[in-house]
Amino acid sequence: MTRALVYVGKSVPRDDSVEKVTGSARYTHDLAFPGMLHAALVTSPHASARIVRVDVADAAALPGVRAVLAGANLDVRLGLYMRDKRILARDVVRYQGEPVVAVAADTLDIARDACRRVRVEYEPTAAVFDPRDAMKSGAPLVHPDLGSYAHLEGVFFPRPNTNIAHHQKIRKGDFDAAIDSAEVLLEARFDNPPVQHVPMETHASIAQALPDGRVEIWTSSQSPYTVRHLMSVAFGLPHAAIRVHVPYVGGGFGGKAGLNLEPLVYVLSKAAGGRPVKFVATREQEFNTLPSRQGLHSTIKIGATRAGKIVALKATYVWDAGAYADYGVNVGRAAAYSGAGPYAVPNCWIDSFVVYTNKVYGTAYRGFGHLEVLWGIERAIDQTARKLGLDPAEFRRRNLLTLGDATITGETFTAGHGKPVECLDAVAKAIDWGTPSSSPASSTKRRGKGIAMLHKAPAMPTSTSCSAIIKLDEDGAADILVSGVDYGQGTYTVLRQIAAEELRVPIDAVHINSDCDTAFTPYDWQTVASRFSYMGGHAVIEAAADCLRQIRAVAAQIFGVAPEKIVCENASAYPDGEPKRAIPYRLLALGYVYPNGNAIGGPVIGHGRFIAHGLTHLDPDTGQGRPAQFWTYGAHGVELEVDAETGEIEILRIATAVDAGKVLNAGLARGQVIGGVVQGIGSALWEGFRFDKEGRLKNPSFVDYKIPTAKDLPREMVPILLENPQPDGPYGARGVAEHPMISVPSAIGNALYDALGIEFTSLPLSPEHVLARLAEKGVKP
């Protein structure tokens, strides 16, 4: 029997909005505990230096200072995939902004005052800032001890005595033979600068080291269980000794994945006799000390036939990891297996190098390397199309992955992957592709259109898992417990919809934890990679089924029928065909009581889980294997206007199609698309780190680093969500949260070519950048 969906797919409003619009939602920023101390940092003014001497005597002597720590006090190495990082720099500093000394004091003012009294003597050493230089022999080594670092073996391949933290290879077919046979060749280079996530809540963590060896942590994080696990690895504590609370999180976008400030506040708390210690990053530290998106330098070579079929593609990706590997090595891995775009490429050769430099380090950021590689690929696809004299949309149509094609890692493209070509066609239609833009109002302005494809799969370990618990309350309502974090995406609301649908209860009778707490909410790897609705959705479906099984067992006994003859509907259970005999869940939730007082059953608590299945590590020499639980495809179509006098770009309209499989909540999905597109416009038009020649970040504030404001919206945004189902997704859904950001710069770059006839190869496409290229080409307004 197929039931019409009551909640899944509907625009149910988010469950946390009332708390958020009243200011009562509590974030880590807002938390305070009795006796809590405040921490501040001394950071390195140098990009590369030896620490000669650290004198903290004056700082420690200041009244109200409870702990002062330097790297020499801490013999711990941290790292997600590569244990290459200290809590505080020890012996050397590797980037400007790196924490060197930390102070915990009664007030933040005292802690900052103490930091000003710390004297650190440095001896600057040779630095390397461009990862291409860092790959050359004889380059200064950012980590001379790289060969001795513990790392995730079999997945990452650091090269000792170089700056290469990881080299990911993809080898498919015979590239050399195929490129020789190609009738049309394109070779091009592209660059992306490092970019900041800019969550509105900066990183914040509180820890208290308890006298019995346990530690309690409150943190603005995407990853309660990963924080717990990595703390356990770093400090040799049993997992149960570490309790991680995650209250509301003010944005993450990947920057709050993994482990960040938690070890710092823990060691400060220990040093301060176990008082809770809070550290909140300043906005400048958010830019300068905490990790960013890596920069990228791409070299792309495409060979095609005259008929417009790609026969070979070679790409070299050189990632600017900055001083530490963190997530960067995995970005370099994941973006490599996506590194030819969503196209059928029979002969492919990709080298993706993640390279240490003396800059602030990189981590995951929405899109996980895909915005960066597709900036190059999707611009190169347009250039190849023009060499062929083909319409760029038509060239894509001829090469997009379709049934039976193999991806560059050897995965077969099936109907369950969705339909990339439908995404392309949808955005082409939405921007009247093929029809020239109307004339701009001003003679200094030019208009153009561009299209770009996107794709991404969750980048996660082959054994990634999660779980959910559903408890029925005395009144028959359901409480969901999960440890995935809803830091804005809306997944909690989606999980409530799924539970209401499965349990057959009203949505208002389904609640979900707003805080995560590793002592009570069940395991989830971490909330990254657009896999929470997919994996958490499955876990909630299974937990609901477990609840229903328990309800049916009790109802079967009451009614004297087999459990499979019990129907659950309208928050009640009854024998099939006899709805009038229904017993409400509230009389079953804690166990059923007969009129004579006898009781049966017991509290209904369901458990569900999900684990990634069928994934393999990639072959170290060829990159062949199955890295992706599912793929999500999409496209953008852009029409823009550029002012040749000012260099300013205005987006007239942007259409974005994503094949969601099944839209679980239309309003929230739209929110992800609009939010992602605008964030992508930031990457396209303004955002990027600028360093001086000593490697100091020149724009670590909102004064000098512009992100989109309400004034910068496109005149029109058209989200299009397609529903070609994912066979193993909950209700057919696949992840869509990161994707709308990917390839926004590519589509804008393609449209800018259409408008000006100038190839832009580096981001951002700021007014200064546009004007410089116009001047170089002698284009007059």
Added chain:
Amino acid sequence: MVDIELRVNGQAERASVPAGMTLLEFLRDRLALTGAKEGCGIGECGACTVLLDGRPVTACLVLAVEADGLDVRTIEGEATDGELSALQRAFVDAGAVQCGFCTPGMIMSARALLLRSPHPTDEEIVEAIAGNLCRCTGYEAILAAIRAASEEGGEL
């Protein structure tokens, strides 16, 4: 220390504060009104926006002593008797909230606008929140919420 007297959300407050204490620190640390957030500390992100005698200010750039004798309104004063204001309700209904960290400041900027211009144009709405950064929503739903609240009109 400086003695100040002011009204916060209609409530009389008297305090002795350090001369350098910001209004944001005073609200958050002394009065436990943590709805206003610190997003940058230099008046560039708008997360700490509150109303000072009806005018929107970034509370991180105003000293507590500057609020002496004035009327401060924060997000905590926006709902009355547990009922959301029309503006708050519009934010909920329009899906104008994601992570929510910018939301209190965003609503206070919108409130200031609606106080001086109950039926603003789209340009006025954009201008009013141009100093409030949001990284999640892409602003579209926020603009729609303010527009919807202004169309309902009147009720403050």
